[in-house]
Amino acid sequence: MNKSQLEILEAAADCFANYGADAVSIDDIARHLHATKGRIYHHFRSKSELLCAVRMRSVSLMFDQIAPIVDSIDDPLEAMKKMAFTHVQLILGHHSFHRVVSEDFRVFFNRSTTPDERRQIQEIIDKRTAYENLFREVLRKGMKSGVFAERPISLTVHSLITLLNSPSIWYSPRPNQTQDDRDVIARDLAQMALGALGVKDA
Template identity: 40%
Template sequence: MSASVSANSVRSVQEDILNAAAQCFMDRGYAATSIDDVARSLGATKGRIYHHYRSKADLFFDVYRHGMQMNFDVLSPIAAQSLPTPEKLQRMTKAHCLAMINTLPFQRCVWEGVELLKRGATTPEQRDVLLELQAMRDNYSEIFREVLEQAKAEGVAHFESSSIALQLMFMSLNSPLFWFQRREGQNDTTIDQIASQCAIFALRGLGLKEDLITDV
């Protein structure tokens, strides 16, 4: 077996573990989830998981990290494009909301990781990892902040504090984490419409001129 095939095989196994773990953590919460739960969900022995992760915390942190990387992968290409600021902001808000829906188990883990850090119910080593992950999340937010401030400077959006505007925007865009449930008959068009409604609500809250909300 070549090194590349072996590496791909390891990545595939880890992705399967992460997908199963994300679903378990979302369904049960971090505290109530065990490695046994993840193994049963995966249809494997817990030894298979321990081969890649030394503890439940390490597995949870990797789910958190993977969820954030999914967000960067969606947002960064849009942010790098040379687009009119209103259009860029619209595309970014909708893309973020779609990521919240389409990768919901991972994003719920990101949210729980933020809560774990706030509560301080961790070991010093775990807190250090959560602080690193929080920095990753902050860097993601800064991508949005730059575009928000540009929109304000151009006079196409109207808000006082970019920090407050950013938090309120994310409250709207992240809201599907707490109420969205996939139902029979839903398709990509339905999901797209939900993300559009959330994005429009957020854009209006940012004071984006109504005639500029055209491509959501």
Template identity: 55%
Template sequence: MIEDLSRSQQEILDAAAECFMKMGPDVASIDDIAGLLGSTKGRVYHHFRSKGELLYAVRLRSVSLLMERVSPIAAQDIPPLEKLRAMSFAHVLRILKFLSYHRVVSEDTRMFFRGSAKPHEKEMIEQIIEMRRSYENLYRAVLTEGIEAGVFANQSVSITLHSIIILMNGPCFWYSPRPEQTDKDVEEIARSVSDLVLRAVVADPAVLETA
């Protein structure tokens, strides 16, 4: 579903993410989402059966947005240091560009409490979990490659993975777009966070001075 969104579905998800971010998933209603769209609730319900389905669709799209940008980089035949730099830079740019989606995910951690989820919503939860696992595996692979090459510090891949994901997702908590901000400014933020990621994993920080 997320891979083949119509323009109308994308607009609805954009509005839902914005409402969920600003008001919280518990408070935001279908009426609020329709109001932001300037349309009726019927338009929303035509594509999404419930607010719960919308929330899971926002979550799924947040992971899809990362996967579609980062997976082609991960597939390139380039050195692990260069690859991790490009992957982390792309990840942070996606966070900054689609902040509402990622902030909703970072601030609402109840997805795994599935007791009240409807059957089709549980299917979406499984999709989210599987896609997130696949996304994390992209980083596991490059970290393992870098450790084996002696470029990255010989430390736990799992601990390193989850630590750099926290770093890369950091802007969800502290970033606020400013009207005067340029694309170059946003790229500099992404580059700075990416540099922190590399410093957390390299075996010899001196390599970053020449890389």
């Protein structure tokens, strides 16, 4: 993805997150970007395609950062600590993208009927499932070794990710907020998540 496409996605994510996908038009995104509609249509054929790209960008950012942690850290507790912390960092650092993903997109996409739109939606679902499977892998290992409490895997994964995703709803970026400030939020929330897994003094 080139610089121009990323700039368009960032502008679209801001608009979708602030006003809702249904209320936002390509004209709105172009004004936010201080560009013409033609620049957007050069890269994205429709608002639906643009919204799909924003959602895929959000999930891909997560997957690309978390997958190497799973591959490189064998200890399930240490892996989960870093996964939870990194997940929240990404939520805070790319808030608009993840705010869009946190909202239920089925209502918007129920109007999508073209094969290409259905393909894009399925790609997002598949990527999100692959991301959840990274957590499943570490949770299974941790439950087997006794590090985490034995609980149904799917229930645990969905509850854990919902907790880690919560800043997408309540967090509001502030101009004077530093990376250290965001790291404190990420550490605290990661510790809460580990506590929910049955880890004491995480």
